[in-house]
Amino acid sequence: MLDQAFETLKTYDWGTDRKPLEEIDAAVIASHNDAAARTDLENRLAAVLKSNVSRDAKDFACRKLMIIGTAASVPTLASLLSDQDLAHMARFALERIPALEAAQALREALPKLNGSLKIGAISSLGVRRDGESVAPLAKLLTDSDPAVARAAAFALGDIRTSNAAKALSNAKSASTEVKPAVTDASLYCAEGLLAEGKKDEALAMFKAYVGEDHPKHVRLAATKGMLACAGKNN
Secondary structure, eight states, rough: OOOHHHHTTTHHHOOOOGGHHHHHHHHHHHHGOOHHHHHHHHHHHHHHHHHOOOOHHHHHHHHHHHOOOOOGGHHHHHHHTOOOOHHHHOOOOOOOOHHHHHHHHHHHGGGOOHHHHHHHHHHHHHTTOOOHHHHHHGGGGGSSSSSHHHHHHHHHHHHHHHHHHHHHOTTTTTTOOOOTHHHHHHHHHHHHHTTTTHHHHHHHHHHOSSSSOOOHHHHHHHHHHHHTTTTTTO
């Protein structure tokens, strides 16, 4: 039955009967405590991504690899990061695969990508909260594409580590188009540091945004953050 389901997957398109694929869904669930079965499924799904099948079939395979993917799937998924049609789902899988190789693949793809594909990879590193990505993301804060620079700022805000905070604090050369994103990311990062008990680091970040040269809503958010650092939440 599973073999038949994989045969059906080769010609699958969204909108057609999905029932034959439920055998694969069930196999993924059943493999939870069966390493051999899970490895077999992972290999078969990766093979789908390497074959000449429909985009929808490959999307389906990526969705399953989100659940059972390991470092073994990373090279195949990484090869799709430059594919305009498939990069989105490949990134989602790489976001969720816990192996360090998945984050490394996203980082290594950054210099090879442009536009929305690059922004997507940047965002995925933020979702992973990958501390090793702080340095390459910091360099992108001054990228010639403002959308890329903004994405890098938001990713650093999502990572929310001390190094990410320093990178955002040092982003003094960010363009006027990027500075609002740096500000929002900095405040978000400060909130993350505070939540982790790093009050001094959070306080320093909040203090940087209480000056009159910042918009009122930013000053209010920074002041609220400072009060929170002092244990005054009201």
